[in-house]
Amino acid sequence: MTTIALRTRPAETRQAAGLGRGLLFLMSAATGLSVASNYFAHPLLDLFSRELNLGTSMAAMIVTAAQIGYGAGLLLLVPLGDLLERRKLAVGLFMVTAASLLVSATAPNGAVLLAGTVLTAFASVAAQVLVPFAAALAAPEQRGRVVGTVMTGLLLGALLSRTVSGGLSELGGWRTVYWVNALLMAAMAALLWRALPAMRSDAGLSYPALIKSTLLLFREEPVLRWRAGIGALSFAAFNGVWVALAFLLARPPYGWTEAAIGLFGLVGVGGPIAASMAGRQADRGGAQRVTGVGTLGMLASWGLLALGGSSLPWLLGGLILLSLAQQGLLVANQNVVYALRPEARNRLNAAFMTSNFVGGAAGSALVSVAWVNGGWSGVVLLGTVLSAGTVALWLLERARTKK
Template sequence: MTALPTAPATQSVQTKHMPPALVVLMSIATGISVASLYYAQPLLHTLALEFHLTSSEAGGIVTTAQIGYAMGLLLIVPLGDRFEHRRLIVIMTLLAAVGLALTAIAPSFTLLLIATGLTALFTVVAQILLPFAATLAADDERGKVVGTVMSGLLMGLLLARTASGLLSSLGSWRTVYAVAAIAMTILAFVLYRALPPYRKMSSLPYPQLILSVLRLFLEERVLRVRALIGGLIFAVFSVLWTSMAFLLAQDPFHYSDGTIGLFGLIGAIGALAASGAGRLADRGLGGRVTTFGLVILLLSWLAMVFAPISVFALIVGILLLDLAVQAIHVSNLNALFNKRPEARSRLNSGYMTSYFIGGALGSVLSANAYQYAGWQGVVWVGAGLSALALLVWFWSLAPIRR
């Protein structure tokens, strides 16, 4: 099969180390952007009461966000290999702000879903910032930079729940989205002023650019394996966080939105693993990190079994699960970004599309498992998906051993 055609770069790859301030800014930006997907999770019980929904229907908000994000990954992120990065990032950030503002004023559940999908579609700006950071980084610091930016993304993903719960307690669930819309607008201005202009693009027309993502799946075994594992681990992640609000809002806990949101702080501790995983990947240990992470992911569900009667068990389970998911995710990205430098946005598009399809599947399975089998049903689904991910990884290593 022929290699993907590429165009000469209009700017050479950065060989000097990135300024630390720029790394921090891109880390914060990815965190604020991706947080937009997760503000709803600690609010699901409240939203279900306001719009008269079942737990399964309320879980559809999270599913809609993840499907919209997956569509953005497939249809928008590849544009990072074609258009000037700074302009594309700023425009997408502003459009995500519009989606958040529409969510804040949505008068019905249907319009809430539409606004949620629109927000998610453009929140994929985080997945253009990430390969952009990998491109700007020098070869000997790429794993560290990717890990640092991923730490910011994951902190945003997890702390979104804490911020959402606290803002909801101070105002209402609509306050959460109004504040988020303002934050994204400010972020767009800061990124316009701080990011360097950069264009290193393919000359492919848009339809061929999208099709080339599918061709990458055919050409690159590492993409196929890592995308499948990524989809499974994010499904596991979504299984936990989609139903946890229902568990904590009912007997014997009866926690408020603000208290439920604080559990995001626990998961954020695991986000610290991302930077460490990136450094290990720079040393050629990404495969071992993946193996270790998948084993820990499966073991985390042993603690989750006791969550209905022990908050401590739930905390232990959250720590182990988030630590594992984030370490595996960073190892996946490092393996991909070192493969085809000229197609990083499209590799990221293919991988992250699979990642969020898995997340959407996990949300659906979790909401339905909780509705029909309670928390123990959620545990069985999460443990089963974790075991499947571990089996896929060992299967992928068999040809290497031979």
């Protein structure tokens, strides 16, 4: 295994020393706002189908497009954090996201909405620039807590975006969702420019070599491969159920409006609590334990969700357990991956999160097929198989790493 030396600028290193609570809160809020851009469409899928004359599979493709765009941004943009000045990179991506949201806000048809969604997702990986940025600013003994805190903001953004999206669409139509978020992203860019310290880690590589070195990490780091696989399968299951949920709740026996469907995002609010707890457990050396609880919890949640096709209490219980398990698992995975090579943290994050969102894109694509062919039962079967795969990979990782 080769190690690339890290070269930092002394002045910028001094500016970046330490991470106060105010800055940590701002970075947490910024990650949440950025990642929310990828989830606004979830409660609106049935509305897109009606207003833009899209079929069910085409409407679901909007979610798939977001995952593909985000995955491409993770691979092609996030590694730049090991090459460029990180504050400029993060702020620039926030501004591009704001502009891309305007494309969606003015979309006259499904094709333009799809293009705006891909562009927004591609640039919204600013969230994944900020997570390793915060990890780099944190003291080593507090890194798990800091990552957990920033991930709490990210996860709250992903969850509450559905609620906000549904509410705003009821008040002013679905385009209002995109107009409001574009303004908020531009305002956050200004705040980050004023608050973030200048920090640059020069990997000493050209951009093509940087991308190549990111991909080579999969070959050089066995733990990254295991964790990327676990993350991809878990996110495929998690993302898939939220796509199917919009169709389930819009039809009998539920028949809910977009605002009511959006409120379902609130059931996952416990997930960020799990993320914070998982970060603290990881600081104490409990990442493997958190991984085990997370993978088994995801698998168990599908037993409850199977009963949720016609029963709201079972549906709520299953979604809560799924959110707690998946988001605790995500933080455990990130803490394990970040510890592998501190000098390549942005590239490790890019490699790991790209795998997650490739899994998410596959999950949203597969769930549209499962829904069309098997309804909610097909969705539950798909989620059970994917979650069982996470348990299998975790057990295999434990067995291999103990040798």
